[in-house]
Amino acid sequence: MPAPEDGLAVAGASKRYGPTVALDRVSLEVRPGRILGFLGPNGAGKTTAMRAVFGLVALDAGEIRWRGRPAGFADRLRFGYMPEERGLYPHMPLGKQLAYLGALHGLTDDAARAAASAWLDRLGLGDRAGAPVEDLSHGNQQRAQLAAALLHGPDLLVLDEPFAGLDALAVRTLTAVLRDEAARGAAVLFSSHQLDLVEHVCDDVAIIDRGRLVASGPIDALRRASRRRRIALRLEGAPPGWLPPVPEIEVVERDDGALRLLAADDVDPRAVLAAAEDAAEVVEFGYGPPTLAELFVELVGR
Amino acid sequence: MNGRRAIALVARREIVERLRSRAFLISTVVMLLLVAASVGLGGFLSKETTYRFAAVAPVPADLEAALDRAADPFDARARLDVVPSPAAGRETLEAEDADALLILPQDRLVFRADVDPQLAAVADTAVRAVRRHLPPAPELSVVSLEPGEAEHTDAEVLVAAGGSLLLVVLLAVYGQSVIASVVEERSSRVVELVLSTVRARHLLAGKVVGIGILGLAQLTLIAGLAAVLLAAGAFDAPAELGGSLALVIPWFVLGFALYAVAYAVAGALASRQDGPDAAGQPVSYALAAAYFVGYVVVSADAEGAAAHALTILPLTAPLVLPARSALVGVPAWEHALALVLVLATIVALVRFAGRVYAHGVLHAGPAIGIRDALRLSRRS
Numbered sequence A: 001m002p003a004p005e006d007g008l009a010v011a012g013a014s015k016r017y018g019p020t021v022a023l024d025r026v027s028l029e030v031r032p033g034r035i036l037g038f039l040g041p042n043g044a045g046k047t048t049a050m051r052a053v054f055g056l057v058a059l060d061a062g063e064i065r066w067r068g069r070p071a072g073f074a075d076r077l078r079f080g081y082m083p084e085e086r087g088l089y090p091h092m093p094l095g096k097q098l099a100y101l102g103a104l105h106g107l108t109d110d111a112a113r114a115a116a117s118a119w120l121d122r123l124g125l126g127d128r129a130g131a132p133v134e135d136l137s138h139g140n141q142q143r144a145q146l147a148a149a150l151l152h153g154p155d156l157l158v159l160d161e162p163f164a165g166l167d168a169l170a171v172r173t174l175t176a177v178l179r180d181e182a183a184r185g186a187a188v189l190f191s192s193h194q195l196d197l198v199e200h201v202c203d204d205v206a207i208i209d210r211g212r213l214v215a216s217g218p219i220d221a222l223r224r225a226s227r228r229r230r231i232a233l234r235l236e237g238a239p240p241g242w243l244p245p246v247p248e249i250e251v252v253e254r255d256d257g258a259l260r261l262l263a264a265d266d267v268d269p270r271a272v273l274a275a276a277e278d279a280a281e282v283v284e285f286g287y288g289p290p291t292l293a294e295l296f297v298e299l300v301g302r
Numbered sequence B: 001m002n003g004r005r006a007i008a009l010v011a012r013r014e015i016v017e018r019l020r021s022r023a024f025l026i027s028t029v030v031m032l033l034l035v036a037a038s039v040g041l042g043g044f045l046s047k048e049t050t051y052r053f054a055a056v057a058p059v060p061a062d063l064e065a066a067l068d069r070a071a072d073p074f075d076a077r078a079r080l081d082v083v084p085s086p087a088a089g090r091e092t093l094e095a096e097d098a099d100a101l102l103i104l105p106q107d108r109l110v111f112r113a114d115v116d117p118q119l120a121a122v123a124d125t126a127v128r129a130v131r132r133h134l135p136p137a138p139e140l141s142v143v144s145l146e147p148g149e150a151e152h153t154d155a156e157v158l159v160a161a162g163g164s165l166l167l168v169v170l171l172a173v174y175g176q177s178v179i180a181s182v183v184e185e186r187s188s189r190v191v192e193l194v195l196s197t198v199r200a201r202h203l204l205a206g207k208v209v210g211i212g213i214l215g216l217a218q219l220t221l222i223a224g225l226a227a228v229l230l231a232a233g234a235f236d237a238p239a240e241l242g243g244s245l246a247l248v249i250p251w252f253v254l255g256f257a258l259y260a261v262a263y264a265v266a267g268a269l270a271s272r273q274d275g276p277d278a279a280g281q282p283v284s285y286a287l288a289a290a291y292f293v294g295y296v297v298v299s300a301d302a303e304g305a306a307a308h309a310l311t312i313l314p315l316t317a318p319l320v321l322p323a324r325s326a327l328v329g330v331p332a333w334e335h336a337l338a339l340v341l342v343l344a345t346i347v348a349l350v351r352f353a354g355r356v357y358a359h360g361v362l363h364a365g366p367a368i369g370i371r372d373a374l375r376l377s378r379r380s
Helices: A048-053 A094-104 A109-122 A139-151 A170-183 A196-202 A220-223 A269-279 A292-300 B001-018 B023-048 B062-074 B087-093 B117-131 B154-185 B190-194 B202-229 B241-269 B278-302 B305-312 B318-329 B332-362 B369-380
Strands: A008-017 A020-030 A037-041 A061-066 A079-082 A156-158 A187-191 A204-209 A212-218 A230-235 A250-255 A257-264 A281-288 B049-055 B077-083 B100-103 B106-109 B141-144
Touching: A008 A048, A008 B062, A020 A037, A020 A048, A020 A061, A020 A187, A020 A204, A037 A048, A037 A170, A037 A196, A048 A079, A048 A187, A061 A281, A079 A139, A079 A250, A094 A109, A094 A139, A094 B001, A094 B190, A109 A139, A109 A156, A109 A257, A139 A156, A139 A170, A156 B049, A170 A187, A170 A196, A187 B062, A196 A292, A204 A220, A204 A292, A212 A292, A212 B001, A212 B332, A220 A292, A230 A269, A230 A292, A230 B087, A269 A281, B001 B023, B023 B202, B049 B062, B049 B087, B062 B077, B062 B117, B087 B106, B100 B117, B106 B117, B154 B190, B154 B202, B154 B318, B154 B332, B190 B332, B202 B241, B202 B332, B241 B278, B241 B318, B241 B332, B241 B369, B278 B305, B278 B318, B318 B332, B332 B369
Parallel strands: A020 A212, A037 A187, A037 A204, A079 A156, A156 A187, B049 B077, B049 B100, B106 B141
Antiparallel strands: A008 A020, A008 A061, A204 A212, A230 A257, A230 A281, A250 A257, B100 B106
16 A cells, blocks of 8 residues: 655656657656655656656656646646756846746736746846846856746756756755755755765655666665675775775775775675775775765666 | 636737837838838829820810819829810820810710729819809710720729738738747747646747737738828728728738748747748748739739639638728628638647647757648647
């Protein structure tokens, strides 16, 4: 008996483009108040899945559900979307444009204008409200696009690579915004290739590869469930090429005295430490579940 | 949100953005100036008119001066040649050396073929003045050498030709606005965001309605000015021409609905790299062909079978019907049949557009051919 759905559910979504399988029975859920990172190599089907949420892709099989029912047009008005293909009306003044998009989402004209100006202020674009979008810098256009997704206080946010091309300050702003939106009760889904960032920001992840879901769930649970463990060592005076005497060990990174390894989860870390101390002086030693990045490579590495 | 609100929002944006661009204002002013200038030109040209009278001798000495005075209110001049006999006068008339022949002893004014009422009035006034008679009894009886074919008056031709030219220009200009708007949404990629909140058919409808309202406003201004000038007698036109002029407005609406939806579909099915001109080419060709075929056929024979057919065919009806109505009049059943056919075509086109538009505007690949589009429209 599955838990009652209270957010977004992609249920068995399949889509082919000619001979190419874009989605193959993908199912995932995004809960209110939680942030889901949507991961996968380029061309894995992330964008197709997100476009399907907005009815922009007609699925061959499966469906998009919202609060337990097939998502309809009225539901989608309560969603916010930042498409992979960014774009706003180039000649239209920013403030008017956002107010228009807000009204399309069902806000009254006054509410849409107020929301537009509030979000422009929050994102540091308050003084550019009268400027045509084409006059804005790339970074500011990116913020404007974010404002367009957030304007109507959506119940579900779907952002396709929102962190791509952002500087460190903008990353911090966006992180704060996403956390606030989740705290407000919105279900948040975004795709990214910046896995450290996803590990930092998200509660849950879903990983797809070649159109198939390969893992999903809370990040910590996925990391702990891995059959592998990461071992980090910093050694001084180790013989070149030294490795602990452990079967099936994988070298993730070797740099100067630093060594990052992945080993099976039944390897005893104390034995590794003891072997290292025999070979060299151990400055640092770490042991634990793999990072999200390591998990990702493990799941989709080929 | 209901569909009507979505359509209204889209339409409002189209109107506001176009008004902001100033192109609309400038083109309206230019077109109004053109209408006013054509009237000014007409006045200027008619000042050059000289009525050439021939009169059978003997004639009173002051007749030429009286004719000239009588012609003056019409911004015309008069010239008088005296001929020795009615037969000689007839020859002068047939050689087109004179516009009308006065045979005073018989109180007759003879025309070659068609009676020019203005010229007849000038002659009548002048003869009355010379004889010091008072109105109202007509002084002269008017006859023609041969009953001519009914030729169209200047005003009829002006309304017919000007009306259909105005229609084709506005259909092309505003059709291009629709396709430019579709292409802009596609090339800027904002369409992905817009279609996540608005149904494709509402987006399409909003665009056509918004841009159509602007076109209608501009046309109403121009046709209104022309109607005012007609009423003020600038073209010396019969009153029923006002009705033909008024027909231009509903047929603009119908023609625009037809061609604008076709332009929008063309914009959606084109390759995303295409500009509005390239994308709209098939529709622009169809519109130009409809105009030229209509023009050639109607000016050759406004009563012929081909002209009747073009009055009814949906692609040509918006351009041909108002023109023929001004020239020869169109029976009610032809009005009705043309209206039914064009409405049916619009409905079919809108349904087709509603099915392929979303797929078209979202696709990034090469242009979608008409065969694929038809397949799409059947599938969805």
